Amino acid sequence: MGNQQKVFINPHLPQTRVSNWVLFRHDTFATIGLIILLLIFMLALLNPIIAGNPNLQDATAQLIPPSWNEDGTPDHLLGTDMLGRDMFGRILSGASLTIGTSVIVVMLALILGIPLGVFAATSASMVQLLIMRTMDILLAIPSLVLSIIVVAILGPGLMNAGIAVTLVLLPNFVRLTRSYILEELNKPYVTAARLDGASPSRIIFKIISPNVAAPLIIHTTISLSTAIVDIAALGFLGLGAQAPLPEWGSMLSEARTSMYVAPWAVTTPGLAIFITVLSINLVGDGLNTAINSKSRN
Amino acid sequence: MIKLILRQLFFVITTFFGVTLITFYLQTLAPNTGEEQQYSEYIARVFQGDLGVSSSTRTPVSEEFLAHLPASVELVVLASTLALFIGLPLGIVSAINHRKPTDLIINYTSLTAYSMPIFWWGIILIMFFSLNLGVTPVAGRLSFLFDIEPVTGFILIDTFISKEPYHMDAFKDAIHHLTLPVLVLATMPTAIIARMARQTMLETLANDYMLTAQAKGLSKFKIYWVHGLRNALIPFTNMLVLQISTLMTGAMLTEYLFSLPGIGKWILDALEKSDFQSLQGGILITTTLVIFINAIIEMLQTWLNPKRLKRTRIYNG
Numbered sequence: 001m002g003n004q005q006k007v008f009i010n011p012h013l014p015q016t017r018v019s020n021w022v023l024f025r026h027d028t029f030a031t032i033g034l035i036i037l038l039l040i041f042m043l044a045l046l047n048p049i050i051a052g053n054p055n056l057q058d059a060t061a062q063l064i065p066p067s068w069n070e071d072g073t074p075d076h077l078l079g080t081d082m083l084g085r086d087m088f089g090r091i092l093s094g095a096s097l098t099i100g101t102s103v104i105v106v107m108l109a110l111i112l113g114i115p116l117g118v119f120a121a122t123s124a125s126m127v128q129l130l131i132m133r134t135m136d137i138l139l140a141i142p143s144l145v146l147s148i149i150v151v152a153i154l155g156p157g158l159m160n161a162g163i164a165v166t167l168v169l170l171p172n173f174v175r176l177t178r179s180y181i182l183e184e185l186n187k188p189y190v191t192a193a194r195l196d197g198a199s200p201s202r203i204i205f206k207i208i209s210p211n212v213a214a215p216l217i218i219h220t221t222i223s224l225s226t227a228i229v230d231i232a233a234l235g236f237l238g239l240g241a242q243a244p245l246p247e248w249g250s251m252l253s254e255a256r257t258s259m260y261v262a263p264w265a266v267t268t269p270g271l272a273i274f275i276t277v278l279s280i281n282l283v284g285d286g287l288n289t290a291i292n293s294k295s296r297n
Numbered sequence: 298m299i300k301l302i303l304r305q306l307f308f309v310i311t312t313f314f315g316v317t318l319i320t321f322y323l324q325t326l327a328p329n330t331g332e333e334q335q336y337s338e339y340i341a342r343v344f345q346g347d348l349g350v351s352s353s354t355r356t357p358v359s360e361e362f363l364a365h366l367p368a369s370v371e372l373v374v375l376a377s378t379l380a381l382f383i384g385l386p387l388g389i390v391s392a393i394n395h396r397k398p399t400d401l402i403i404n405y406t407s408l409t410a411y412s413m414p415i416f417w418w419g420i421i422l423i424m425f426f427s428l429n430l431g432v433t434p435v436a437g438r439l440s441f442l443f444d445i446e447p448v449t450g451f452i453l454i455d456t457f458i459s460k461e462p463y464h465m466d467a468f469k470d471a472i473h474h475l476t477l478p479v480l481v482l483a484t485m486p487t488a489i490i491a492r493m494a495r496q497t498m499l500e501t502l503a504n505d506y507m508l509t510a511q512a513k514g515l516s517k518f519k520i521y522w523v524h525g526l527r528n529a530l531i532p533f534t535n536m537l538v539l540q541i542s543t544l545m546t547g548a549m550l551t552e553y554l555f556s557l558p559g560i561g562k563w564i565l566d567a568l569e570k571s572d573f574q575s576l577q578g579g580i581l582i583t584t585t586l587v588i589f590i591n592a593i594i595e596m597l598q599t600w601l602n603p604k605r606l607k608r609t610r611i612y613n614g
Contacts, residue, residue, distance in 0.1 A: 029405060133311050133312070133315070134315070136311075136312055137311075137312050137315035137316060139542075140312050140584060140588050140591065141584050141587075142546055142549075142583065142584070143543075144545070144546040144549050144550070144561075145546075145549075145564070145580055145583060145584065148564060148565070148568055148576075148580070149319060149323065152323055152326065152568055152573070152576060153322070153323070153326065225412065232414060232416075233414065233546075233550060237550075237565065238569075252416065252417060252420070256420065259420070259423075259424060259428070263424055266420055266424070267421065269417075270414060270416075270417030270421070273414045273417060274412060274413055274414060274417060277413075278408070280412075281408055281411065281412045282408065285408060
């Protein structure tokens with residue numbers, strides 16, 4: 001009896017989550033990305049405490065280059081812009097604005113998209129058709145054009161840019177959720193559960209969901225980087241956050257006019273976007289490799 | 298096959314009408330044009346090719362669109378060709394050298410390029426090449442010194458076929474003006490293509506028939522570039538279609554950045570001037586074009602690879 005039981009129970013087989021984490025941790029670049037990302041998130045969260053007023057203008061300290069430049073001062077680590085505002089403080093405040101908005105946007109797309117996707121996968125064909133056609137229409141419109149439509153109707157602003165980007169992200173969440181669920185529904189383990197008498201809701205939420213979660217997590221990560229770039233792009237075009245707000249994209253567009261005299265005011269907000277997006281993408285790439293390399297073996 | 302065409306047709310028509318609902322609403326936002334318009338009248342006019350008159354330039358929107366189209370097409374075609382020619386080989390080389398230094402370098406370089414916000418990347422290149430080195434112009438399509446009559450609207454063709462004595466200088470100048478925008482726009486697609494090519498190639502290389510090819514004693518070149526590439530191209534092109542929207546967004550931002558008179562710049566200008574007639578017209582035509590291109594590629598792919606028919610029936614309802 002004792003021997004037979006060992007055939008079924010392998011005490012050394014780690015849980016999926018644990019083994020994914022092990023694979024991820026061995027990916028040096030992904031780990032570096034995760035550490036940088038956590039640091040940036042911490043700065044964004046702590047920003048209201050550590051950073052001062054980002055719009056404070058100092059007429060005596062205009063256009064000071066970054067501190068490593070010979071004309072720079074230690075008071076302004078990343079220099080100041082045309083109005084004498086401290087770039088470092090503005091970039092810190094921008095972290096909460098740009099990243100915070102993006103996180104909210106992705107959460108919204110997730111909260112709306114997954115139920116719609118589940119609904120589209122399991123409901124009658126007419127409802128399905130209606131949901132999927134609406135999503136197809138949203139998907140057919142190039143993302144920036146869709147944002148322009150939203151801004152044309154609601155007017156420019158950070159919140160409206162957020163709504164626009166939510167609409168850009170939504171269709172992919174719905175489509176992915178639906179297609180993953182449909183794919184899993186055809187697999188033998190689901191049939192087995194169904195034969196066991198599992199209810200449809202149990203099949204979706206208990207039996208399929210762990211297998212659908214992994215690709216959706218990867219997609220959420222990718223969506224976060226898309227959201228950051230899109231929100232910043234709208235700010236840059238003057239359609240998103242408006243001028244005095246230290247949103248990274250609108251900072252870039254504001255500094256663009258003084259590109260000749262203060263190149264650092266252009267490079268630093270862009271660099272902030274770039275580093276954030278790069279570290280998110282490194283994490284996403286690492287997750288992708290960890291999860292996919294396992295399913296391949 | 299007929300069923301497939303019908304389904305694509307149904308898709309195109311429903312999407313088109315969905316978009317017209319949005320653009321009709323946009324049109325009603327215009328400050329009072331005198332008469333109230335019904336949706337049915339709007340549709341009837343759209344089908345006659347009448348998209349209204351721009352409120353800022355007083356020319357028909359369809360004419361405006363055609364005037365701005367060539368600059369965009371030129372930019373997008375050049376950039377995507379460049380991206381394909383650099384990205385595809387990079388991705389394949391990366392996959393062949395899986396987990397070797399070459400692969401790591403290509404993979405992480407492309408991830409870095411992919412993470413670059415295009416508007417920032419463009420500004421950096423402008424600052425470096427135009428302001429510091431002074432090798433490329435900052436904006437526009439052609440120096441004001443040249444007076445070239447627009448025939449096709451494509452600046453490279455127009456300057457080339459022009460009868461003016463200085464037309465070759467103008468041609469060179471046009472190339473100078475286009476270099477930086479094309480480079481900026483091509484960066485992200487190159488990275489995306491390299492990554493997609495790498496991924497699909499890796500999946501293909503994992504198949505049993507690749508082992509068979511090796512066992513048969515085929516040369517490495519034949520194994521990778523003939524057997525591997527051919528089979529990887531199908532999933533690759535499928536993924537490529539999804540990138541059309543990314544490319545359009547990138548093109549719009551590039552046009553804005555370099556003041557190129559393309560569709561993207563036109564639409565953004567229309568929004569700034571609250572020219573809702575141009576805005577709805579531009580959005581309607583652009584989106585319709587994207588829908589058509591998607592539908593045609595979809596049909597072509599299914600025709601080339603009938604296996605898709607079975608799959609789309611299950612997943613795409």
